Amino acid sequence: MNTSVGQSRLGFKVHRMSRRLSTVWLLVLVFAVWEIYARLDPSIHFPPISRIFDNFRTVWLSSDPRQLFVSDLFVEQAGKSLSRFARGWALAIVIGVGFGVLLGASSTLARMYNPIVRFFASIPSTLLLPIAVQLFGIADNMNVFLICLGSVGVIMINTCDGVAGVDRMWIRSARSLQLGRLTLYRKVIIPAAMPQIMAGLRVSLGISLILMVIAELYATTVGLGHQIVIAQTSFRYLDMWSAFVVVGVIGVSLNALFSVIERRVLRWQRRAGLDAL
């Protein structure tokens, strides 16, 4: 009995290890090939990956725990970018969820506004950049406006569909409890639509991060995108690559953080086996 349990536990450990290996081996291989290639055939455009990480460490990281181990440059540049992202995305969430609920609740409103919303949501958001610059000039608000405008559509559409598609049985149940309109929306309809709202937020998170960098590439004087352009135009390719790493790390971290929140908020959905609804 005991040995078989021990064996299966060992088997489980081996299984888990092989799974972990399978998630990293390709990444390790890509890095290795890059490193070897860059060293055999040196080029200013493609420095070895080890030097990129070295640069990343010296330029963007620090040993100061009070600063969360990032450098002053990181605080200054990434801080600026992230603040624009946060303001733009938060605004998009407030507007997108707000109007999405209204559109989802009223089929008349939805019929009126759907063509407009869907038209604007289908325009590649980067095309809005010239408009944003026209409206706000090279100011912080331009970035915030672009991020908001580019991500609000997908949030609104998902919220609208989620609210319109709430299981009629839950609404009937809520009606039998004589819930007021406000309580009905706050406690039943919005929670029930949460899976789709979260799906919209996840997509818009990616869009917001893209627009954050794009707007900074184009017209600004501070931020990660600006750092990339400056490095590129002054032939500091190593700095350019290490700024890419910063953008990548920020993207992965924000997505991971979002996943944690999403799992927490939608715990009931997976556990209740209601994914299909």
Add this chain to the structure above:
Amino acid sequence: MDLYVEGVNKTYGHGATAKQVLTDTSLVINSKQFVSIVGPSGCGKSTLLMIMAGLLSPTDGHIRLGDRAVDGPPLGLSVVFQDYSRSLFPWLTVERNLAMAATAYKIPKAELKNRVEHALHSVGLEGSGSMYPWQMSGGMQQRVAIARALVVEPTVMLMDEPFAAVDAQTRADLEDLVLRVRAEYQVTVVFVTHDIDEAVYMADQVVVMAAGPGRIVANLPVDLPRPRDQVETKLDPRFSELRSQVFQLVMRPTENRG
């Protein structure tokens, strides 16, 4: 408070595709009675219950609870639906599900807390308030749904095939549970089922419906002694007699009319 169903018709759709699901239905449910409504599928028994609950409006006729007309879900009337997973809210704990049912009643916080505890105790789920519905078995979830109906101390409780989705053992337990809480809360119960044994076992009065179009064909008093017992009551010759009488009415409604 008595519940009156007066001349109710219900038609879905218009013109050539119109389908009449209830025709000229009248019924009086006396205060504190336990009334079963039984009939084949498609006889409109659930439609009738939803109309009583104020969740559907009749095409003709009306519903009265005491002397008030029902034109929407009234206070003092609770509904237990068949599908507990889609009537309880899985994003709320059991306690919060119960508290939500009382929102419209504006019960003070401390009193509400007592009522929630008492209702959970009555259905045998004391101490489970902080669980989520999806952490519970189907039978337990339906107990929560019953507790949610009771927490407002209703005068009438409407139950729409509440035990159709649970296994036989659980079903018997829940039947006895409903009989117990009904006595404890002194509540009028209207109980829709397609199970003839269940209809007779539970009720003071069995209303038999027929399909095509849906209508009431009989209203039989059940004179079995209380408290009912799953073994004793079902061995009673009177139980078999009533059961076969209802069975015949359900199977051959036209021959037995009048």
